[in-house]
Amino acid sequence: MNPGRLTRILFAVALVLLPGLSAGCAPAPLVQVYGSKVPRFTDDLDRGSLKLAVRHSLDYLRRQPQQRKIMVAGHVYPLARLTESLGFFLNLLADKPSAAELNTLIRRYFDVFQATGTGGFNPGRKMLVTGYYQPVFSGSLTRQGPFQYPLYSVPDDLVRQDTPAGGKRAVGRIVAGHLVPYWTRREIELLHKAAGHELVWLKDPFEAFILQVQGSGLIRLQDGSLRGVHFAAGNGRRYRSIGRYLVATKRLTLAKANMTTIRDYIAAHPGERDEILNYNKSFIFFKWSRTPGAVGSLGEELTAGRSIAVDLGCFPAGALGFLVTRQPAPAGEGAGGWTRLKRLVLAQDTGSAIRGPGRVDLFWGAGPEAGRLAGRMKETGSLYFLLLRRRVK
Secondary structure, eight states: OOHHHHHHHHHHHHHHHSTTOOGGGOSOSEEEEOGGGSOOOOOOSOHHHHHHHHHHHHHHHHTSOTTOEEEETTEEEEHHHHHHHHHHHHHHHHTOOOHHHHHHHHHHHEEEEEEOOSSSSOTTOOEEEEEEEEOEEEEESSOBTTBOEEEEOOOTTOEEEOOTTSOSOEEEEEETTEEEOOOOHHHHHHSOTTTTOEEEEESOHHHHHHHHHHSEEEEEOTTSOEEEEEEEEEOSOOOOOHHHHHHHTTSSOGGGOSHHHHHHHHHHOGGGHHHHHHTSOOOEEEEEOSSSSOBOTTSSBOOTTTEEEOOTTTSOTTOEEEEEEEEEOOTTSSTTOEEEEEEEEEEEEOOTTOOSTTEEEEEEEESHHHHHHHHHOEEEEEEEEEEEOSOOO
16 A cells, blocks of 8 residues: 555544544644744743643643543644643743743753644744633623623523534534534524523623624623623534625725724624624524633633633644734733734633634733734734653653
8 A cells, every 4th residue: 555545544543533633634733843943932921820821721631531642743642741741841830940941941841843824835834813802791681771682591402412423513403303503693693593591681782792702701790790601502503704704895904804893893884783793603602600710611711811722623622832923012002013922822722713723812811901902913923832752750
């Protein structure tokens, strides 16, 4: 048999047998880099947030079967290797190394793998780096006054079934004994297909849409209390960007399409609101979260500036990474300008819009300023992951 064909067959088998490895990431979402290709590991955030984020990843990893296999750059490792990597790194931080010392230690003890990035001709292995945040909106537990637009809990007729290959679970509803696609956004919103499962009511349908895009948020109720809502399930429909739709229909330019300009456009053209929002057939259902903080898909609280959402079918869940891109300047520090971003991050979340090895979404925290910064992120960047090279005594 041709060796190249044999390699492709073995990789296809691995796609089925290894949990979390998606066929959409073939042939290799990560490649090991050496020498001058290894970046200098600087960090522009405080060590406290880094330690907190690492501990959250460790909490998740220690709950998993340590003998489970993960694939990194074509090599298979036990999950224990990833757990050991983060534990070792946390011990390094406990010794309070200087920035230069930490860079030296990472290079000495860790193998470095770079994400291959967006598809097509991409010799620089560039990533598309976006941002997300935890919005804070006013809400009511009952439909009253201006609170007319609901977030829904998971409806009783939504069914999730395992697929024969053990990949992504199929989502739908049962009709005449068969699983059929679940209702679209338009059918849920305009035909009230989730009626009776209202969780909380908001003032603005676009606020509900933002929460669905972000995946979690905070609701300030009428008694002044603050409660968190978190992703519970989706309707199984593929996410479609309304920003791209507005660009394609020449209502916004690509350079100016972001959450703020989209909201402004819809506010100025209310008659087009349903058409625009329903272009995205994907719909998210929510549940109350156990903590006001944003909780990622690993079940761990996210850390502002440290947690990233990636395709966890391409990259190891909980892994320690290093992100290089640029970021908007904070308010009052040259608003409108940009500064370099280089920091250690943790793969702790995913999302319906985050697909393939070329996407990374950085969590910015909660509130309006986090939303402003996240909304401006649409940058190129590079992403690396670290794995302990060998057992170190």
